[in-house]
Amino acid sequence: MQESEDRYPFLKACRREPTPHTPIWLMRQAGRYMKEYRALRKKYSFLEMCKNPELAAQVTLQPIERFKLDAAIIFSDILIPLEPMGVEFEFAKGEGPVFHHPLRERKEAEKLRLFKPEEEIPYLMKAIQIVRRELEGKIPLIGFCGAPFTLASYIIEGGHSKNYILTKSMMYQDRPTWDALMEKISRMLIQYLNAQIRAGVQAVQVFDSWVGCLSPADYEECVLPYSQKVINGVDPSVPLIHFATSNATLLELMKRAGGNVIGVDWRIDIRKAWERLGYDVAIQGNLDPVVLFASVDLIKREVKRILDRVEGRPGHIFNLGHGILPHTPVDHVAALVDMVHEYSSR
Numbered sequence: 001m002q003e004s005e006d007r008y009p010f011l012k013a014c015r016r017e018p019t020p021h022t023p024i025w026l027m028r029q030a031g032r033y034m035k036e037y038r039a040l041r042k043k044y045s046f047l048e049m050c051k052n053p054e055l056a057a058q059v060t061l062q063p064i065e066r067f068k069l070d071a072a073i074i075f076s077d078i079l080i081p082l083e084p085m086g087v088e089f090e091f092a093k094g095e096g097p098v099f100h101h102p103l104r105e106r107k108e109a110e111k112l113r114l115f116k117p118e119e120e121i122p123y124l125m126k127a128i129q130i131v132r133r134e135l136e137g138k139i140p141l142i143g144f145c146g147a148p149f150t151l152a153s154y155i156i157e158g159g160h161s162k163n164y165i166l167t168k169s170m171m172y173q174d175r176p177t178w179d180a181l182m183e184k185i186s187r188m189l190i191q192y193l194n195a196q197i198r199a200g201v202q203a204v205q206v207f208d209s210w211v212g213c214l215s216p217a218d219y220e221e222c223v224l225p226y227s228q229k230v231i232n233g234v235d236p237s238v239p240l241i242h243f244a245t246s247n248a249t250l251l252e253l254m255k256r257a258g259g260n261v262i263g264v265d266w267r268i269d270i271r272k273a274w275e276r277l278g279y280d281v282a283i284q285g286n287l288d289p290v291v292l293f294a295s296v297d298l299i300k301r302e303v304k305r306i307l308d309r310v311e312g313r314p315g316h317i318f319n320l321g322h323g324i325l326p327h328t329p330v331d332h333v334a335a336l337v338d339m340v341h342e343y344s345s346r
Helices: 003-007 009-014 035-041 046-051 053-066 106-111 122-135 148-157 165-173 175-199 216-233 251-257 270-277 289-293 296-310 330-344
Strands: 090-092 096-098 141-146 203-208 240-244 261-263 282-284
Touching: 009 203, 035 046, 035 053, 046 053, 046 122, 053 122, 053 330, 106 175, 122 141, 122 175, 141 148, 141 175, 148 165, 148 175, 148 203, 148 216, 165 175, 165 216, 175 203, 175 216, 203 216, 216 240, 216 251, 240 251, 251 261, 251 270, 270 282, 270 296, 289 296, 289 330, 296 330
Parallel strands: 141 203, 203 240, 240 261, 261 282
Antiparallel strands: 090 096
């Protein structure tokens, strides 16, 4: 750990050390709600922005220039490492990611290739280096990946899903194919996160966006071993945040899978979540993103409620329960960041 990093409240909170204020960053803090981002999107496709290091760095820094955030997160997408594995997809207008050849058979899982991220995704590593250079001495940079279950569900379903019928059917009825796919994805993610750390990120987050669709028993048997494998394989010199949505029934299992910080959404009281997790891990969360569409007075009340429930215990990182939504008022985001700093520093 670099000596200079001792002064970053975000990294101190990840280590459950006292901080002068509760640090705050926001999932999807670089994105569609900002006019600066929308101006770039008129000129470039989403994937073009991800794959151009200068553009990705520019987008990463847009919210940092606007708000007093305690961390930046590199602009990319959880699906980026699937392409060099041999998984074809595109971002269809209004539909999100579409996979034209969803995976159904074991031989398809075995054909997926592992790769060297520095060689096949050099643009991400370059973007990280540019942002680190721009941020030096200000705030730390977070890297990230999707978790094995969430990436597998995209590959199997062919895109977003409501009920994950195809994913769960494979899990229940074709375990050899499920295990082959999850093993291949897990091995890739270890290399992918460690490459980001080598490039300069100072923390990483694992996004298990869709795992809340599972029962605790299914998670424990079919998913936990692979999430644990990824987390155990990542360079422990940087903190790791393990996040999922709809994870209130999975908290203890997610902790067993690993992570220095467990991210929780808005569907559970943060004090109860931390009591269940135990105070030997830090916690991140947990404002409902839709609250940012309400009045500033209501946002203030909700910020105060969450911070009061945490009671100033070291190891809380303020965040939304999921990403900022499109059309979120920018001035409400600014008010949120300022309120968290002001109220928690009293």
